[in-house]
Amino acid sequence: MEQNTVYTAVQTGLCSGCGVCKGICPKGSISWERKNGLYTPQVNEELCVHCGVCASVCPGLGHRYEPAKSAAETVTGPVLACYNAWSLDAALRHVSASGGVVSTLIQKLLADGAYDGAFCLDSYDYREQLKTRLYTAEDAAAHWSASNAPKSRYLPVSHENAVAYMKEHRSARLIFVGTACAVRGLQAAMNKLNLDRGQYLFIGLFCDKVFNYNVISYFNDTYSPDSPLEALHFKNKESGGWPGDMKFFPKEGEPFYRPLADRMKAKAYFMPERCLYCIDKLNACADISLGDNYTGKDASKLGSNSVIIRTPAGESAWAVARSLLEIHEIGIGEIQNAQAIDYRLNNLYYGDLKAKTIDDHLDLNTGVPREKDSASFRSAMKADLKKLQAGAFYDTNPSVLYRQIEKDNKAPDPLVKFIKRCFNFLKRKLRRIAKNS
Numbered sequence: 001m002e003q004n005t006v007y008t009a010v011q012t013g014l015c016s017g018c019g020v021c022k023g024i025c026p027k028g029s030i031s032w033e034r035k036n037g038l039y040t041p042q043v044n045e046e047l048c049v050h051c052g053v054c055a056s057v058c059p060g061l062g063h064r065y066e067p068a069k070s071a072a073e074t075v076t077g078p079v080l081a082c083y084n085a086w087s088l089d090a091a092l093r094h095v096s097a098s099g100g101v102v103s104t105l106i107q108k109l110l111a112d113g114a115y116d117g118a119f120c121l122d123s124y125d126y127r128e129q130l131k132t133r134l135y136t137a138e139d140a141a142a143h144w145s146a147s148n149a150p151k152s153r154y155l156p157v158s159h160e161n162a163v164a165y166m167k168e169h170r171s172a173r174l175i176f177v178g179t180a181c182a183v184r185g186l187q188a189a190m191n192k193l194n195l196d197r198g199q200y201l202f203i204g205l206f207c208d209k210v211f212n213y214n215v216i217s218y219f220n221d222t223y224s225p226d227s228p229l230e231a232l233h234f235k236n237k238e239s240g241g242w243p244g245d246m247k248f249f250p251k252e253g254e255p256f257y258r259p260l261a262d263r264m265k266a267k268a269y270f271m272p273e274r275c276l277y278c279i280d281k282l283n284a285c286a287d288i289s290l291g292d293n294y295t296g297k298d299a300s301k302l303g304s305n306s307v308i309i310r311t312p313a314g315e316s317a318w319a320v321a322r323s324l325l326e327i328h329e330i331g332i333g334e335i336q337n338a339q340a341i342d343y344r345l346n347n348l349y350y351g352d353l354k355a356k357t358i359d360d361h362l363d364l365n366t367g368v369p370r371e372k373d374s375a376s377f378r379s380a381m382k383a384d385l386k387k388l389q390a391g392a393f394y395d396t397n398p399s400v401l402y403r404q405i406e407k408d409n410k411a412p413d414p415l416v417k418f419i420k421r422c423f424n425f426l427k428r429k430l431r432r433i434a435k436n437s
């Protein structure tokens with residue numbers, strides 16, 4: 001196995017599709033291949049000189065944390081202040097994912113000339129791979145909503161254009177928006193290219209997990225079998241307010257909504273494997289991290305954000321935009337609880353089990369104190385991987401998914417359940433005896 005290219009990440013299921021490797025490759029030797037619902041980088045052996053740059057910036061191969069007392073504290077990252085907030089621009093808030101704070105920050109920071117541009121998305125059409133593109137102050141002022149910038153796309157996004165731009169425009173002051181893997185990849189590229197951290201603002205989205213692109217075919221087949229989907233809003237407030245139902249735009253016929261529950265049901269099956277091993281839900285390396293406000297405080301059907309200000313650059317950006325926001329102070333503990341950080345930490349042990357299958361020295365979450373025995377997660381992880389496999393094959397063999405869903409929804413036979421319980425009890429007992437002897 002190639003050790004010094006992203007091939008390692010692709011072959012082992014650790015690629016998150018962030019595109020940083022493609023943007024930074026000095027030889028242009030990386031292209032995309034869609035396989036199992038994911039766009040993954042392929043290295044052209046004729047062009048590759050094995051310089052190792054792509055592997056060195058790949059966030060799939062591991063995340064590093066500043067050590068703290070507990071696992072929860074470590075993954076929470078630095079915190080200067082926390083708020084619940086929303087945009088005072090009612091129209092913007094309405095078309096946004098949560099409270100419209102990201103859109104407001106970007107528009108204001110560009111309008112004030114604090115940054116030269118921002119890399120964001122501009123489409124709700126998922127028939128092709130999503131890639132961020134550059135917005136300038138003029139774009140953001142005139143076309144933000146019309147250009148389809150707001151809202152969340154729960155799919156892997158390539159940041160290759162952002163990296164290529166950083167490389168070409170070394171003094172440009174830029175804003176990046178992304179999930180934790182993207183932020184980490186972009187920062188690794190910034191370091192590799194010896195760029196100045198001070199000229200960039202990283203707006204980090206909280207992220208539970210993304211889907212893979214097969215989910216779009218599944219939604220299309222299930223909810224719009226007679227017409228291809230031209231666009232999809234993963235959540236839209238028109239139908240019942242925040243958090244919002246999915247809105248489908250078929251090529252023929254009227255747009256229609258499907259309940260949020262349909263999106264949640266698909267989550268277990270359509271996900272890059274890499275998300276199973278990620279614990280950076282709160283985007284610890286960003287300057288400002290934001291998500292939906294699930295704290296139960298300052299909640300509204302119009303939508304609101306929970307916000308963590310992490311760095312002095314984040315503080316300055318916040319100060320610029322605060323007159324355009326309604327803001328309420330909140331504690332970090334409330335955000336941790338609302339985002340179920342303790343539960344998310346189970347991925348830490350999945351990550352350890354996975355790493356052992358690749359290389360004894362690999363640590364996917366360096367610096368995080370371990371508080372549980374990873375072996376106790378083995379069967380849960382196996383079950384989760386089985387579901388993911390069903391979704392990964394959806395484009396080539398959809399029946400695997402339907403069989404898996406049927407199996408998951410079948411009430412367990414009481415006898416089998418009882419035998420399984422006895423077996424697990426015995427296993428735990430034996431493990432304890434072995435440990436004590």
Ligand SMILES: Cc1cc2nc3c(=O)[nH]c(=O)nc-3n(C[C@H](O)[C@H](O)[C@H](O)COP(=O)(O)OP(=O)(O)OC[C@H]3O[C@@H](n4cnc5c(N)ncnc54)[C@H](O)[C@@H]3O)c2cc1C
Pocket residue numbers: 095096097098099100101102103104120121122149150151152153154155156157177178179205206207208209210290291292293294305339
């Ligand atoms: C994959 C994913 C998972 C998430 N999981 C959670 C979660 O578990 N808990 C939680 O509280 N919040 C989560 N969020 C964040 C939440 O959905 C909102 O994006 C966030 O609250 C910002 O809302 P807003 O109204 O301020 O954003 P808006 O004003 O609507 O702006 C959103 C901005 O994000 C950009 N964007 C959208 N999708 C992506 C993407 N995939 N990659 C890069 N940029 C993107 C858009 O271009 C736009 O600039 C997730 C977001 C994503 C993309």
